[in-house]
Amino acid sequence: GENVEQHPSTLSVQEGDSAVIKCTYSDSASNYFPWYKQELGKGPQLIIDIRSNVGEKKDQRIAVTLNKTAKHFSLHITETQPEDSAVYFCAASRTGFQKLVFGTGTRLLVSP
């Protein structure tokens, strides 16, 4: 089955810096890669996703890149703000399935 590894487990940055979180996956048939943000005491919330027919996707300060050959994808947050502090999860699945396999999470701390 699919296995998703996520690094780093914790990331501390200064406000205004960029943050990068990386994930690798094992199942070459996976073609849907979402990223979730989880704030304390809440459920995960989708912030951006990418499908395998696209190499990069941007939404304001957030971008995701996908390298299918190397089987890795990354989340990029630019101009970080204190409200970006949260736990971020990557996930992978085959389109048409809801069986998401999650990474272990990255705790991002943005200091003012």
Next chain:
Amino acid sequence: NAGVTQTPKFQVLKTGQSMTLQCAQDMNHEYMSWYRQDPGMGLRLIHYSVGAGITDQGEVPNGYNVSRSTTEDFPLRLLSAAPSQTSVYFCASLDGSSYEQYFGPGTRLTVT
């Protein structure tokens, strides 16, 4: 539009007791899932359903039962609670066209 709701928010059980975690969604989504979240392990899929009357096992189904009699509701039953089931449980429903999963606020379960 309440999205995905879960009850209770917190629960303490003794080993061997049974209980049902409730989940409901008002978005008319066919797909629903249950995940558990443990420290350092991300979210793991317990059971999922692709429509009323249809359920299937996920990655960690042992000790849990589900049923889906309506589109709106997807309860998770623990027949005989064990300390290993201490976790935070999240229910999610999937938009079948966008593949976005909407998570509920979670139920924190402690088994003593």
